[in-house]
Amino acid sequence: MKLITAVIKPFKLDDVKDALKAANITGVTVSEVRGFGRQGGHVETYRGAEYKVDLIPKVRLDVLVDDAIVDDVVNTIVKAAVTGKIGDGKVWVTEASRVVRIRTGEEGRDAI
Amino acid sequence: MRSFIHRSARIAALGSFTAIAVPAVARAADAPPSLEDLQSLVPSLQASLDNVFILIATALVVFMHAGFVLVEAGLTRAKNAGNIVMKNVMTTAVGAVVFFLVGFPIAFNGSFDGLGKYIGAGSWFLGEGSFAYGNLSPFTFFVFQAAFAATAATIVSGAMAERTVFGAYVAFAVLMTAIVYPVVVRWQWGGGWLYQLSTPFHDFAGSTIVHLTGGVAAFVGAKMLGPRIGRYGPDGKPRAIPGHSIPFAIVGCIILLVGWFGFNGGSQLGADPVVGRIATTTFIAAGAGAIIAAIITKLQSGKTDVAMAGNGLLAGLVGITAGTYAVTPIGALIIGAVSGLIVVYAVAFIDKLKVDDPVGAISVHGVCGFFGTIAVGLFSNEESEGFIAKGLFYGGGTKQLVSQVIGAVSVMVFVAVASVILFSIIKATIGLRISEEVEREGLDVFEHGAPGYGTDRMSA
Numbered sequence: 334m335k336l337i338t339a340v341i342k343p344f345k346l347d348d349v350k351d352a353l354k355a356a357n358i359t360g361v362t363v364s365e366v367r368g369f370g371r372q373g374g375h376v377e378t379y380r381g382a383e384y385k386v387d388l389i390p391k392v393r394l395d396v397l398v399d400d401a402i403v404d405d406v407v408n409t410i411v412k413a414a415v416t417g418k419i420g421d422g423k424v425w426v427t428e429a430s431r432v433v434r435i436r437t438g439e440e441g442r443d444a445i
Numbered sequence: 446m447r448s449f450i451h452r453s454a455r456i457a458a459l460g461s462f463t464a465i466a467v468p469a470v471a472r473a474a475d476a477p478p479s480l481e482d483l484q485s486l487v488p489s490l491q492a493s494l495d496n497v498f499i500l501i502a503t504a505l506v507v508f509m510h511a512g513f514v515l516v517e518a519g520l521t522r523a524k525n526a527g528n529i530v531m532k533n534v535m536t537t538a539v540g541a542v543v544f545f546l547v548g549f550p551i552a553f554n555g556s557f558d559g560l561g562k563y564i565g566a567g568s569w570f571l572g573e574g575s576f577a578y579g580n581l582s583p584f585t586f587f588v589f590q591a592a593f594a595a596t597a598a599t600i601v602s603g604a605m606a607e608r609t610v611f612g613a614y615v616a617f618a619v620l621m622t623a624i625v626y627p628v629v630v631r632w633q634w635g636g637g638w639l640y641q642l643s644t645p646f647h648d649f650a651g652s653t654i655v656h657l658t659g660g661v662a663a664f665v666g667a668k669m670l671g672p673r674i675g676r677y678g679p680d681g682k683p684r685a686i687p688g689h690s691i692p693f694a695i696v697g698c699i700i701l702l703v704g705w706f707g708f709n710g711g712s713q714l715g716a717d718p719v720v721g722r723i724a725t726t727t728f729i730a731a732g733a734g735a736i737i738a739a740i741i742t743k744l745q746s747g748k749t750d751v752a753m754a755g756n757g758l759l760a761g762l763v764g765i766t767a768g769t770y771a772v773t774p775i776g777a778l779i780i781g782a783v784s785g786l787i788v789v790y791a792v793a794f795i796d797k798l799k800v801d802d803p804v805g806a807i808s809v810h811g812v813c814g815f816f817g818t819i820a821v822g823l824f825s826n827e828e829s830e831g832f833i834a835k836g837l838f839y840g841g842g843t844k845q846l847v848s849q850v851i852g853a854v855s856v857m858v859f860v861a862v863a864s865v866i867l868f869s870i871i872k873a874t875i876g877l878r879i880s881e882e883v884e885r886e887g888l889d890v891f892e893h894g895a896p897g898y899g900t901d902r903m904s905a
Contacts, residue, residue: 378746379685380753380805381793 334429334445335403337396340366340422341414346392352413353396358406359445362395372419391422397429397445491716492580498716499585505707506592510537510599512704515697516759517603518897520688520752520804524887525607526897532602532611536618540595543622545570548594549587551627552635562638565631576635578714589711590630593655596708597626600659603804604667608674608884611892613875617867621662625863629658629856639852644844646852647825647833649723650712652767652817653853658860660811664800665864670878672801674885683796686803691751698755702731705762709769723769727762730769730781734761737785745789753789756805760788763810764817767849768824771833776824783820784813818853822846 341349346363353361367388374387398406403426410424434444514533518526553576555567568575577583598618605614632639632646633654639646648654678684688694709727710720738757742750764784765777772780791808800807822845825836835841871877878884883891890896 377685378748378750379687380750380756381742381745381789382683382685382796384685384687 334432334441335398335400336427336429337394337398337403337406337410337424338427339394339396339410339414339424340368340391341394341410342416342420342422343390343392345414345416346394349394349410349413352409353406356406356409358396358398360397364393364395366391366393370420370423389420397432399442399445494716495580495714496582496585498720499581499589499711499714502707502711503585503589503592505704506589506596506711507537507704509596509701509704509708512697512700512702513596513599513603515693515700516755517606517697517804519690519693519695519697520603521606522686522887523689523898524889524896526689527889527893527895528611528887528897529602529606530897531893532614532618533599535615536599536602537595539598539615539618539622541591543619544591544594544627545587547623548627549590550575551624552590552630557636557641562641563631564628565635565637581714586714589714593651593708594622594626597655597659597662598622600656600806600810601663601666604663604802604806605670606803607888608670608879609666610876610879611888613871613877616871616875617662617666620867625662625860625867626655626658628863629654629860632856633852639848639855642848642851644834644848645832646848647771647821647845648767648818648852649770650709650766652763652765652814653856656763656766656810656814657818657853657856660807660809660814661857661860662864663802664795664807664811665861666868667802667807668798668800669865669868669872670801672799673803674881676801677799681799688752688803694752695755698758701759702728702762705731705766709766713770719770722774725774726765726769726772726777729774730761730765730777730784731758732761733778733781734758734764734785734788737782738789741786741789752805753792756788756792756809757785759809760784760813763813764820766814767817768821771821771825771827771836773824773826776820776826780817780820780824784816787816788813815853815857819846819849822849 339349343365350361350363367390369387369389374385374389376383376385378384394410396406407424407426415421431440432444433440510533514530517529517533521529549571550567550569551565553565554574555561555565571583571587575583575587577586581589598621601617601621602614631637633648634640673686676684676686705727706724710723713720713723735754735758738760739749739754742748742753761781761784764780765772768776768780788805788808791812792802792805795802795807802808821836822843823836823838825833825841825845826839827833828835828841834845837843837846868877879888879891887896
């Protein structure tokens with residue numbers, strides 16, 4: 334089992350969520366996060382004075398999937414989240430060594 | 446429209462308030478009232494209207510505190526929301542209690558000669574002979590003035606936001622409402638020396654008396670406190686600290702606009718058709734201020750700044766407050782527009798001085814209050830012996846202008862000196878500035894025990 338984590342632009346959340354549903358993914362966890370990447374934030378003005386926004390709001394998705402479909406799901410997320418502009422975010426995959434469904438105690442693939 | 450009574454009747458009215466008596470309408474049980482009977486009711490009807498109108502205006506002015514709460518909370522950070530709201534509720538309370546206990550007689554009571562030109566006394570606690578104007582009962586007059594008194598102190602609260610010891614602010618608000626503001630009121634509205642100039646200083650609803658007073662005290666307070674941590678970068682360049690709720694700030698500005706109809710309109714101190722003109726100049730100036738401020742920010746940075754447009758609206762209101770009665774609607778448009786222009790540059794200028802004013806109170810109330818006062822000397826289109834002269838642009842020469850400069854400058858100097866003294870005393874006793882740790886953490890929990898917002902703290 335793998336944990337796919339994606340950090341995307343907040344307004345892309347609906348697109349990615351719909352794409353995941355269409356791909357029959359049965360669960361996703363979404364959190365609001367902030368961070369910076371290579372761009373390092375940007376400068377805005379407020380009441381005539383400048384301020385630096387170096388931590389930009391992003392949305393983070395965590396999806397547990399079976400090994401067999403990892404690449405497809407990653408591709409689905411990338412396709413749905415891309416705008417081609419700076420700040421589109423990242424997707425990465427980590428090993429999930431044990432997964433338990435709390436209600437039933439099911440483990441592994443059954444718990445996904 | 447020359448039938449209204451105006452403030453020149455003030456001195457004559459001192460202590461002469463008599464209960465409004467409904468004339469006895471004698472008539473037989475079945476006979477209709479005669480014309481004379483009905484006419485004899487007119488004065489008491491007018492008196493009732495005057496009192497009712499001023500009490501409505503009072504409620505509008507008190508409602509302005511809701512506007513100040515939202516503007517000040519919206520333009521500062523969430524971690525200090527409880528503190529800034531608490532400062533506002535205490536200021537409103539102080540306005541009622543301290544102005545009753547100390548301030549009102551200093552502003553309005555006693556002789557107008559000698560020392561009485563500068564400070565009043567007597568008829569304490571709304572006792573016998575307490576001043577009232579025209580048809581107003583002493584209570585109606587007092588409660589309207591008390592609603593005003595709290596606004597001058599509230600202006601200071603915004604400029605000193607996010608870093609002031611709560612007790613230190615409250616101490617200043619008390620002293621401001623007890624002494625500083627009442628003395629300034631005495632000089633003009635209370636019949637004192639500025640009112641007794643051969644061409645009286647004209648400040649209809651308080652561009653100087655309320656707003657410049659508040660703005661100067663705000664400048665002194667913010668200067669003595671120093672800027673918030675992080676407000677200026679290591680290179681000394683200003684760094685904006687955006688407020689946490691722009692909708693709060695703008696709803697606050699709109700509430701202030703609504704309240705201002707009571708603030709300016711009520712300053713007629715009676716129910717008179719001229720209030721319609723006052724409301725008109727007030728509304729036009731506010732609109733012009735917001736529009737010009739929005740345009741200037743667009744030209745400066747390429748984006749229209751929401752908070753600055755709100756400041757522009759308030760700048761127009763402060764600017765028109767002195768001349769609301771005396772200028773034409775076109776005059777109001779110009780005064781409002783210039784105020785909207787001034788406020789944008791004033792905010793940048795105050796920033797350059799490294800005086801950190803989170804809500805722009807010094808620029809809105811101080812700078813535009815000063816401009817609005819001077820503008821009466823330029824744009825006044827009224828002439829009335831012992832009350833007001835026409836302005837420079839309306840063929841009246843410089844008479845009124847000179848009085849406006851005398852009034853604005855003398856109030857500025859007095860309030861500056863008084864504020865430096867009072868803040869120095871407070872600094873030496875209570876202390877002005879909160880510790881760095883508390884400032885970083887936010888004042889809410891440290892000063893008041895609970896956050897203004899936040900997740901529920903108890904798990905039950």
